[in-house]
Amino acid sequence: MSTSIVSPPRARQLPRPPRQLPLVLLTVGLALSLLPTSALAGTITGKVQYKGRPIKPEAVVYIDSLNKHFPPPSKPVVIDQVKMKFVPHVTPIVVGTTVRFLNSDSVQHNVFTPSKVADKFNLGTWPSGQSKNYTFKRPGEVVLLCKVHPEMEAYVVVLTNPFFSTTTRDGSFTITAVPPGTYTLKVWHEKRKPATQTVTVPASGNVQVNFNLRR
Numbered sequence: 001m002s003t004s005i006v007s008p009p010r011a012r013q014l015p016r017p018p019r020q021l022p023l024v025l026l027t028v029g030l031a032l033s034l035l036p037t038s039a040l041a042g043t044i045t046g047k048v049q050y051k052g053r054p055i056k057p058e059a060v061v062y063i064d065s066l067n068k069h070f071p072p073p074s075k076p077v078v079i080d081q082v083k084m085k086f087v088p089h090v091t092p093i094v095v096g097t098t099v100r101f102l103n104s105d106s107v108q109h110n111v112f113t114p115s116k117v118a119d120k121f122n123l124g125t126w127p128s129g130q131s132k133n134y135t136f137k138r139p140g141e142v143v144l145l146c147k148v149h150p151e152m153e154a155y156v157v158v159l160t161n162p163f164f165s166t167t168t169r170d171g172s173f174t175i176t177a178v179p180p181g182t183y184t185l186k187v188w189h190e191k192r193k194p195a196t197q198t199v200t201v202p203a204s205g206n207v208q209v210n211f212n213l214r215r
Helices: 021-033
Strands: 042-050 060-063 077-082 085-087 090-094 098-102 109-112 122-126 131-135 140-145 153-159 164-166 172-178 181-188 195-201 206-208 211-213
Touching: 042 060, 042 195, 060 090, 060 153, 060 172, 077 090, 085 153, 090 164, 109 140, 122 131, 164 172, 195 206, 195 211
Parallel strands: 042 206, 042 211, 077 098, 090 153
Antiparallel strands: 042 172, 060 164, 060 181, 077 085, 098 131, 109 122, 140 153, 181 195
């Protein structure tokens, strides 16, 4: 008669505690910290009106000083002189930006300004097809004039950061890639009083701000 040996039952193995959780959290946190600034940024949109109608000519909507240095673009911003007009009529730029003034008309043009923030420069007079440059070193409003054609006028708005927009024909504006936070949003217009609002920009998505300018 054979005797079978019965093995004792195996002890049930309990699941191991999730030891990797702190490491996972650390990895996720590191990944978020390495995201580009544009990945954690919102957009400001809205309209600028005067007496219930789109503001004309264009206005500049911008975030006030951020106490941070922003480098100017490496290439010049172009303002042309076409059909006896400065094009565009309003040009917002960052401090330190170089503007190239073209002459696409068949006549001679001159560019000068009485504005102190631009050292009252006078670039002289030059013929069709040529250009001259000027670098704007201080923030403020700069009016552009032409000694040859006194009816010509335009504006350069020199700002301290790149978070700005020029309104379109229907008064709309869009400022993109804004870091999350609370800011002072301002409006500049050549004929109307400036306006100011506080805006809180989310880490992603859109926030809307509208302005109705006064005299």
